[in-house]
Amino acid sequence: MRVETVQLKGYTTLGVGGPAELWTVETPEDLKEAAQAPYRVLGNGSNLLVSDQGVPERVIKLGGVFTAWDLNLTPRNGAYITGWIGAGAMLPLLVQEAARKGLSGLEGLLGIPATVGGAVRMNAGTRYGEIADALEVVEVFHDGQLRHYRPEELGFAYRTSHLPPGGIVTRVRFRLTPSTPKAVREKMALVDQARKGQPKKKSAGCAFKNPPGDSAGRLIDVHGLKGLREGQAMVSLEHGNFIVNLGGATARDVWRLVQRIRSVIPLELEWEVWG
Ligand code: FAD
Ligand code: EPU
Secondary structure (H helix, E strand, O other), X not given: OEEEEEEHHHHOOOOOOOEEEXXXXXXXXXXXXXXXXXXXXXXXXXXXXXXXXXXXXXXXXXXXXXXXXXXXXXXXXXXXEOOOXXXXXXXXXXXXXXXXXXXXXXXXXXXXXXXXXXXXXHOXXXXXXXXXXXXXXXXXXXXXXXXXXXXXXXXXXXXXXXXXXXXXXXXXXXXXXXXXXXXXXXXXXXXXXXXXXXXXXEOOOEOEOOOOOOOHHHHHHHOOOOOOEEOOEEEOOOOOOEEEEOOOOOHHHHHHHHHHHHHHOOOOEOOEEEO
């Protein structure tokens, strides 16, 4: 286990966030020890707005055994189940490896820069599928124990889940369908196409959830808010629902921009705010 004080801006895709004590855990024993005091869990930091003051709690990051994965399938009750996939593993690597092996079920998650655990927590997805659709079982650490849950028990819905309080996803098994690399890559090309309008600059993905039947990006666009700026944070010119860091933006800049957008359109934040 490694314990160090870091600037969280180095651990978030938006590139924003102050100091915290980072506990990188490598075994279930480390996890038990780290969870003895108030904590937060960090995945790849791709859905977070972290305060410039940082956070007082321990920030737990899954390393070591929690990053191992086994995509070999076992037939069970007419379905095919993977081995255990560590929650600290990077989803983009998994999506590519599944494609290489011709396994279908994760294509819709192409382009989501998450860890498996963060993707489960947020029920990450695109219009081509959410991670909950492919889950068979989820192992969660809480109250000092590791417990197994079926996805139906975890309250998955659009960009949300109901993990037990303080729950840390430690590993999962997916239900995938044997296919061919060609067929899997064809589906991935559709997903890739749907992401073409998204910016490449530093961001935390879509800032707001889509209201039922509409698109937050479209609404921000028709209200003329693209290009709106606070300090070094700007509403992307490419896609209205992305706030981009032009270089050196602070959480304060980003939060001010969020508030300005919300003063015009009442949108629900998709990001989690820390601090
Ligand atoms: P973090 O941002 O680190 O954490 C998010 C939440 O999950 C926090 O509450 C954290 O405490 C919790 N968490 C993290 N790990 C665990 C764990 N092991 N156990 C329990 N809780 C945990 N999202 C989409 O849904 N669809 C998209 O198409 C999409 N596109 C994106 C594109 C870009 C360029 C970027 C930057 C982001 C995009 N996102 C998208 C948002 C983001 O990738 C997802 O919300 C993702 O699920 C966050 O995962 P993470 O590992 O980065 O989690
Ligand atoms: N639109 C505009 N102007 C904009 C942005 C979008 O007019 O500035 C229009 C588009 O032309 C389209 C509609 O709004 O007609 C929807 O836009 P898009 O296809 O880009 O999808 P989205 O609803 O904005 C959602 C997810 C993304 C996911 C894509 C692809 C949410 C909040 N966003 O975006 O997820 O990648 O679909 O499936 O659900 C995320 O959650 O962080 C995220 C990036």
